[in-house]
Amino acid sequence: MADLDETARKLTLKLVYYGPAMSGKTTNLMRLHDLLSPDLKGEIMTLETQNDRTLFFDLLPLGFRTPSDWLIKLKLYTVPGQVAHDATRKAVLSRADGLVFVADSQRSQGINNAESFQNLEENVRRVGLDFGTLPLVVQFNKRDLPNVLTEEEIRQRWFAAPWPLVMASALSGMGVRETFVKLLEALYPVLDKNFSLSKVHGTDAQSFINAVIGINAVTGAPLGNSH
Amino acid sequence: MEIRTKRYDSALSLLELLSGVVPDKLSVALTILLGAPARVVSADGAWVMGNIPPLSGNVRRLPLAHDLETVGFLETSAPDEAQVRAAAVILELFMRSGARYFMASEMHLEVVKTDYEELQRRHEALIASEARYKALAESLEERVKEQVSTIASAHRQLYQAEKMASVGQLAAGVAHEINNPIGFIRSNLGTASSYVQKFRSVAEQVKSGDTVRIASAWQVADLDFILEDFPSLLQESIDGADRVARIVSDLKGFSNIDQAEEEIVDLNDSIRSACNVAANQINSRADLKLMLGELPPLRCHAGHLSQVFLNLLLNAAHAMNKRGEICIQSGVENNQIVIRISDTGSGISPEVLPHIFDPFFTTREVGSGTGLGLTVSRDILTAHGGTIEVSSELNVGTVFTIQLPIKQGNP
Numbered sequence: 001m002a003d004l005d006e007t008a009r010k011l012t013l014k015l016v017y018y019g020p021a022m023s024g025k026t027t028n029l030m031r032l033h034d035l036l037s038p039d040l041k042g043e044i045m046t047l048e049t050q051n052d053r054t055l056f057f058d059l060l061p062l063g064f065r066t067p068s069d070w071l072i073k074l075k076l077y078t079v080p081g082q083v084a085h086d087a088t089r090k091a092v093l094s095r096a097d098g099l100v101f102v103a104d105s106q107r108s109q110g111i112n113n114a115e116s117f118q119n120l121e122e123n124v125r126r127v128g129l130d131f132g133t134l135p136l137v138v139q140f141n142k143r144d145l146p147n148v149l150t151e152e153e154i155r156q157r158w159f160a161a162p163w164p165l166v167m168a169s170a171l172s173g174m175g176v177r178e179t180f181v182k183l184l185e186a187l188y189p190v191l192d193k194n195f196s197l198s199k200v201h202g203t204d205a206q207s208f209i210n211a212v213i214g215i216n217a218v219t220g221a222p223l224g225n226s227h
Numbered sequence: 228m229e230i231r232t233k234r235y236d237s238a239l240s241l242l243e244l245l246s247g248v249v250p251d252k253l254s255v256a257l258t259i260l261l262g263a264p265a266r267v268v269s270a271d272g273a274w275v276m277g278n279i280p281p282l283s284g285n286v287r288r289l290p291l292a293h294d295l296e297t298v299g300f301l302e303t304s305a306p307d308e309a310q311v312r313a314a315a316v317i318l319e320l321f322m323r324s325g326a327r328y329f330m331a332s333e334m335h336l337e338v339v340k341t342d343y344e345e346l347q348r349r350h351e352a353l354i355a356s357e358a359r360y361k362a363l364a365e366s367l368e369e370r371v372k373e374q375v376s377t378i379a380s381a382h383r384q385l386y387q388a389e390k391m392a393s394v395g396q397l398a399a400g401v402a403h404e405i406n407n408p409i410g411f412i413r414s415n416l417g418t419a420s421s422y423v424q425k426f427r428s429v430a431e432q433v434k435s436g437d438t439v440r441i442a443s444a445w446q447v448a449d450l451d452f453i454l455e456d457f458p459s460l461l462q463e464s465i466d467g468a469d470r471v472a473r474i475v476s477d478l479k480g481f482s483n484i485d486q487a488e489e490e491i492v493d494l495n496d497s498i499r500s501a502c503n504v505a506a507n508q509i510n511s512r513a514d515l516k517l518m519l520g521e522l523p524p525l526r527c528h529a530g531h532l533s534q535v536f537l538n539l540l541l542n543a544a545h546a547m548n549k550r551g552e553i554c555i556q557s558g559v560e561n562n563q564i565v566i567r568i569s570d571t572g573s574g575i576s577p578e579v580l581p582h583i584f585d586p587f588f589t590t591r592e593v594g595s596g597t598g599l600g601l602t603v604s605r606d607i608l609t610a611h612g613g614t615i616e617v618s619s620e621l622n623v624g625t626v627f628t629i630q631l632p633i634k635q636g637n638p
């Protein structure tokens with residue numbers, strides 16, 4: 001769960017991009033780094049091997065200050081998708097506050113997606129989180145490729161699932177911010193309940209989202225894809 | 228609680244971020260690059276790199292940021308702003324590389340730990356399941372042993388029962404065989420004692436010396452007839468006693484069933500004994516034809532083989548719907564003793580035929596036999612290195628063929 005530091009007046013949140021190997025998790029983080037402009041934005045730290053597969057994780061820190069002058073930090077992690085790195089995935093997943101599941105839309109990737117999603121569900125339970133209440137957004141990435149499932153097929157298959165579905169093409173950035181915003185929307189109620197963001201910190205849902213993605217709350221520029 | 232307080236995603240202090248560099252060397256290098264004294268202090272001022280004392284004069288303070296927060300300051304009296312900024316950037320790069328190293332190593336430790344725990348868990352599970360299997364295997368062995376001994380004792384009991392059954396059959400046949408001569412011997416002896424009575428009455432007159440009374444007594448006692456009848460009566464009784472003796476000697480062949488010692492016998496004698504013992508049951512149903520060829524003496528458990536012959540003979544007798552013929556042939560073929568017992572009985576149906584040597588298989592009504600007769604017979608022949616085969620045709624008859632390797636006395 002979120003890490004609350006009363007003395008430093010700091011709330012640190014952990015958001016994890018999960019999914020099969022090569023589905024575009026790292027690409028999502030890279031695009032977010034480009035697309036978002038919160039008060040505070042760190043560099044992406046990538047712990048990768050030479051062949052550019054994620055070894056442990058990628059990390060992108062974002063942050064802003066609330067009207068109550070608290071620092072809210074969001075640490076975005078990716079997990080290594082390779083089956084062998086399950087222990088790493090579990091470690092990254094532990095204490096997560098929200099999840100994005102990045103699926104690969106290509107028809108050939110159906111089994112990988114399914115196995116990874118099942119692995120996510122198992123690991124969420126293993127690290128002591130509640131899969132039923134954990135904020136989660138499902139992203140179907142690589143929409144630009146041929147031989148992908150149609151959006152209709154995907155929506156049909158995921159019809160009964162309670163999570164928001166976002167179509168994306170992380171390479172171009174399409175759907176990347178929307179995915180993230182959907183996650184923030186799901187995350188806010190939990191944070192508000194636990195930390196009284198609205199009452200104590202003067203941060204309602206819209207200003208929370210605006211602050212994280214970097215839209216001026218005063219000018220109220222509309223949300224949506226930048227493309 | 229956890230012993231390691233830091234995790235890969237914990238916030239890091241300036242000290243931790245710079246733990247990879249040698250403080251004195253970095254301080255000296257900074258001083259040279261900036262052309263003025265410089266020092267690095269943590270955000271709360273508690274830690275100073277290289278323990279350099281506070282600088283005096285016009286000191287500039289640049290924040291050193293990590294993970295969106297200021298974790299320390301670069302303090303220097305160097306005047307060139309761009310130079311100082313560059314120095315701060317270099318320091319932040321060091322810090323970043325320190326963070327990378329820290330996170331990677333902590334993550335590595337965490338992964339190794341979970342992998343190790345998982346390994347231990349599996350190891351324990353493996354040991355537990357091994358123990359379970361071991362216990363199971365041990366109790367299995369025990370249970371199998373128990374079962375085997377139960378089966379073995381049941382088997383023994385059935386063998387015993389079968390033996391008793393054939394002994395019972397034997398006893399019935401033998402009783403009949405013996406009863407007959409005993410009956411007429413007894414009756415002859417009664418007659419003989421009345422004859423003796425008559426001799427005594429004549430003998431009394433002989434003592435008187437009166438020839439007339441002697442002749443009259445002779446007439447009355449009809450000694451002429453008695454003298455004629457008595458020898459044949461005795462001869463008949465002697466024959467009867469001989470017959471009983473022979474039956475008893477035949478029986479001896481069956482009495483040593485449990486004898487472990489082998490003996491050297493002519494199997495034709497064993498066959499004849501079996502025929503004699505079974506004579507009563509055979510004679511009422513079939514004519515017996517013996518075609519016994521010359522056999523070499525065989526070293527064997529004769530009592531056991533006699534039992535086989537008796538068994539087959541009784542089976543043949545039982546197979547007769549109407550009066551028929553039982554034929555026993557013996558001889559040597561291909562250096563083997565071959566004995567064929569054929570009957571003109573009802574035959575065995577093709578469905579039943581493959582099972583007749585199976586234990587507990589019987590077509591007779593329940594209670595009349597355990598169905599071990601043929602099984603035991605085959606076991607006995609197998610123990611002698613021999614075989615038994617059967618061929619049969621419904622309503623025509625059955626032939627059992629026994630083959631035994633020739634084995635003479637020990638050299």
Ligand SMILES: Nc1nc2c(ncn2[C@@H]2O[C@H](COP(=O)(O)OP(=O)(O)O)[C@@H](O)[C@H]2O)c(=O)[nH]1
Nearest residue numbers: 021022023024025026027141142143169170171
């Ligand atoms: N065509 C296409 N390729 C993508 C897209 N997103 C990621 N990729 C490519 O897929 C590969 C794996 O992406 P990466 O982000 O490293 O995957 P990760 O293993 O999930 O971190 C890279 O070659 C990306 O360029 C996309 O939307 N469309």
Ligand SMILES: [Mg+2]
Nearest residue numbers: 025026054078
């Ligand atoms: Mg990656």
